[in-house]
Amino acid sequence: QQQVKQSPQSLIVQKGGISIINCAYENTAFDYFPWYQQFPGKGPALLIAIRPDVSEKKEGRFTISFNKSAKQFSLHIMDSQPGDSATYFCAASKGGGSNYKLTFGKGTLLTVNP
Amino acid sequence: GAVVSQHPSRVICKSGTSVKIECRSLDFQATTMFWYRQFPKQSLMLMATSNEGSKATYEQGVEKDKFLINHASLTLSTLTVTSAHPEDSSFYICSVGQARNGYTFGSGTRLTVV
Numbered sequence: 001q002q003q004v005k006q007s008p009q010s011l012i013v014q015k016g017g018i019s020i021i022n023c024a025y026e027n028t029a030f031d032y033f034p035w036y037q038q039f040p041g042k043g044p045a046l047l048i049a050i051r052p053d054v055s056e057k058k059e060g061r062f063t064i065s066f067n068k069s070a071k072q073f074s075l076h077i078m079d080s081q082p083g084d085s086a087t088y089f090c091a092a093s094k095g096g097g098s099n100y101k102l103t104f105g106k107g108t109l110l111t112v113n114p
Numbered sequence: 115g116a117v118v119s120q121h122p123s124r125v126i127c128k129s130g131t132s133v134k135i136e137c138r139s140l141d142f143q144a145t146t147m148f149w150y151r152q153f154p155k156q157s158l159m160l161m162a163t164s165n166e167g168s169k170a171t172y173e174q175g176v177e178k179d180k181f182l183i184n185h186a187s188l189t190l191s192t193l194t195v196t197s198a199h200p201e202d203s204s205f206y207i208c209s210v211g212q213a214r215n216g217y218t219f220g221s222g223t224r225l226t227v228v
Contacts, residue, residue, distance in 0.1 A: 034216055043120070043207045043219035044158070089157060101148060102209075102217060106157045 003027050004092050006105025013112050019077040021108045023090035026071065030092040034102075035064065035075045038087045047075070047088075080112045116142035116210045120220030127198055127227055135193045135223045137208030143188035144210045148217075149181075152205040164191040164208075198227045 006023045013019045025033075031052055036044035050057045050064040050073065057064045063076040077084055090105040117140040127133050137147055145166045150158040162183055163171040170183035180202075182194040195202055207222045 032216070036219075041205075041222070041224065043118075043209075043222045046216055046218065049216050100211065101160055101163060102158075104157045104159075109155075 003103045004090060004105045006090050006108060008108060009106070010109040011111070013080045013110065015080065015082060015112055015114050017080050017112075019080045019084070019110055019112070020074060021088055021090070021110070022072065022074045023092075023105050024070075024072045025092050027092070027094075027103075028071070029094050030103075032093045032100075033064070033066065033073050034091050035062075036089045036091065036104075038089065038107075044089060077110075080110075082112045082114050085110055085112050116140075116144070116212055116218040118208065118210050118218050118220045120208055120223060122223060123221060124224045125226070127225070129199050129227055130197055132194055132196045133198055133225060135195075135206055135208075135225075137191045137193070137210075137220050139189045139210045142210060142212060144191075145188065146211060147185060147191040148209045148211070149183065149191070149193050150207045150209065150219075152207060152222075154205075158207065161193075166191075195225065198225070200227045203227045 004025050034049035035047045037047050038044040048059045048062045050066050052068050061078045066073045088108045091102045093100045093102045119138040121136045147164040149161045152158045161176045164183045164185040166185045172178050185191040203226050209217045209219045211217045
């Protein structure tokens with residue numbers, strides 16, 4: 001059972017454009033939703049995370065939009081740059097760390113063309 | 115977030131031998147660490163939860179006797195792949211969770227079994 005569904009599988013965007021990646025979850029007990037960026041041969045790095053008490057969180061060019069009733073959340077990358085080309089994973093967990101394990105989406109390979 | 119150091123970054127071993135991977139939490143005392151496996155172009159799959167001073171909790175389908183986990187201190191967890199075979203070749207990643215700051219991942223270990 002896939003608890004976090006991520007789409008699209010791959011995405012090509014022109015430099016300066018907006019990249020949008022969507023995720024949907026099933027477990028209503030999830031209360032922590034991070035996005036990770038992963039470059040080839042490296043471990044994932046936390047980009048931004050949100051909890052269900054807010055509908056949107058922005059950090060620089062990265063924004064998470066959260067829809068609790070629809071059980072969906074999305075990552076928007078504004079003014080996309082070639083350096084943003086990487087694989088992006090959404091995830092979810094009960095609690096924000098410590099003893100609670102993350103459930104990952106399948107990932108989105110983002111390519112930003114110059 | 116926490117600073118996590120993982121070693122080695124790459125290892126090549128012969129089939130039938132064992133390989134140990136170390137994960138260190140450099141600035142945070144971690145009672146729990148997580149071990150993931152990632153095959154090429156796939157998502158991270160949780161293998162086990164490493165618990166300091168007690169037995170690890172393995173995910174369904176992960177062989178306990180093949181993937182030995184030791185979490186002897188609050189800053190070090192080790193994963194030993196015993197009697198490695200080519201199908202064990204993968205990217206292994208550890209992570210540390212903090213209640214307020216989410217999860218931090220190590221840089222990963224590329225294991226190649228020849």
